[in-house]
Amino acid sequence: MSVPLTAFAAGAVVALLVGVFGKVHDPTLAGTTAFGFRTVIDMKVVLSVVIGVLALLQLLGALWMYGKLGVTAPEWLGTAHRISGAIAVLLTVFVTYHCLWALGLESGTLANGEPVSTRTVVHGVLGCAVVGALVVKVVAVRSRRSPGWFLPVAGGVLFALLISAVMTSAVWYIGAKGWPRLG
Numbered sequence: 396m397s398v399p400l401t402a403f404a405a406g407a408v409v410a411l412l413v414g415v416f417g418k419v420h421d422p423t424l425a426g427t428t429a430f431g432f433r434t435v436i437d438m439k440v441v442l443s444v445v446i447g448v449l450a451l452l453q454l455l456g457a458l459w460m461y462g463k464l465g466v467t468a469p470e471w472l473g474t475a476h477r478i479s480g481a482i483a484v485l486l487t488v489f490v491t492y493h494c495l496w497a498l499g500l501e502s503g504t505l506a507n508g509e510p511v512s513t514r515t516v517v518h519g520v521l522g523c524a525v526v527g528a529l530v531v532k533v534v535a536v537r538s539r540r541s542p543g544w545f546l547p548v549a550g551g552v553l554f555a556l557l558i559s560a561v562m563t564s565a566v567w568y569i570g571a572k573g574w575p576r577l578g
């Protein structure tokens with residue numbers, strides 16, 4: 396029981412620190428990349444959709460391995476789940492870095508006097524929580540001494556936060572402005 400408690404405490408501290416950094420750091424596009432897309436935002440929207448799809452696959456794969464789909468899981472599923480999970484984590488860290496570095500944790504009013512939308516505030520807070528949940532999930536995967544509920548709970552929390560962060564950014568963006576164009 397002490398491993399999950401410590402992991403959740405560490406995750407909360409990390410999420411808080413990320414939020415503090417997002418407030419004190421001066422946002423800048425220096426040190427970012429659009430990865431061949433027209434803008435950094437276009438790049439984040441497309442990668443976030445990929446992250447959302449991978450997160451859904453991770454949930455399905457986990458339910459399958461835990462025998463919740465009523466069909467026996469194939470042998471390759473564990474390896475596939477681990478590889479696609481690692482890709483999802485890398486992409487999430489990449490997108491989060493770009494949000495944090497180029498935009499930060501927005502709240503109150505912007506420099507031009509316009510109020511920051513509730514969606515943007517909620518998205519930023521969710522994004523910080525995603526980083527904390529990633530820490531908890533990595534501990535849950537690595538720890539050999541944790542109770543059986545820890546891994547599915549850590550995975551479920553990460554899934555819920557990640558999907559919410561994608562819904563309040565990329566999904567909103569595509570709904571409001573359409574799909575980004577390449578080049």
Ligand code: HEM
Binds near residue numbers: 413498501520567
């Ligand atoms: C520390 C964590 C994060 C912070 C502080 C943060 C902050 C922000 C801010 C301030 C914006 C601009 C929103 C606007 O102009 O209305 C934004 C946009 C965006 N974020 Fe994040 N974010 C974080 C994590 C994430 C994560 C985990 C994802 C997805 C996996 C993500 C995906 C996006 C996308 C696609 C956009 C562009 C669409 C939009 O304008 O809303 N962010 N983020």
